[in-house]
Amino acid sequence: MRALISLARPTEHHLDFIFSASRIADISSNTYLPRFTDRAEATHWISVVPHGYVIELPDGPVGFVSVHDEVDLGGAELPLPPGAKEIELWLIPEARGKGFSTEAHERLLETSARDTPLVAIVWENNEDSIRLFHKLGYSTVGHIYWSGPDGEGPCWVGLLSDIQASVSTQK
C-alpha cells in the first residue's frame, strides 16, 4: 500500500528539517547537500536551490530527491545517452528501510522526470545505495574515480533509461 508520499519544493517551512539533515554524516558526505554551519546558510540554500523536492509524509518531511541538469562525472568519461541528468536521493535515518525512497522515486518519474535518462553516481563503499539503485532498475554504466571539492574516491555509475548508453557512442 502506498504511504502517501508527496514531493514539495523546499521553502522556509523546511528550514529546520534541511538544517538538521545537513548535519547527518552520511547525507552530507554522500550527496550534494552541504553541511551547513548555521541556519542562515540553510536559508540561503533553500532560496537558491534550483532543483529538487522535499519528500514528505502526512506528518512531516523525511528526505529529498533531486535531478540536476548536468551529470558531474568529475572529469571522467562514460558513454551516457543525450539529455542524461543526475539524480540524488536521501532520507533521514528514521525513515529508511520502509520503502519511502522507492516510492519517492516512482513519484519523481510520474511527475518531472518521466522521459529523462537518469544517472546515479554513488561512492563504491555506499553499498546500500548501490543496491537500492539496482532495485529501482538502474544498470551499471561503469566505475569512475570522482574528484571534486567535496571529496574523491571510486564511484559506481548507474543509468535508468530506455535508451541504451551505447547509443551516444554510435556515429
Ligand SMILES: CC(C)(COP(=O)(O)OP(=O)(O)OC[C@H]1O[C@@H](n2cnc3c(N)ncnc32)[C@H](O)[C@@H]1OP(=O)(O)O)[C@@H](O)C(=O)NCCC(=O)NCCS
Ligand atoms: C539511499 C537511501 C535513500 C536508501 O534508503 P532505503 O530506506 O534503503 O530505501 P527505501 O526507502 O527504498 O527502502 C528499501 C528497504 O525498505 C524495505 N521495505 C520495507 N517496506 C517496503 C515497501 N513497502 N516498499 C519497498 N521497500 C520496502 C525494503 O525491503 C528495503 O530493505 P532492504 O534494503 O533491506 O532490502 C538511504 O540509505 C540514504 O538516505 N542514504 C544516505 C544518502 C545516500 O547515500 N544517498 C545515495 C546517493 S545519492
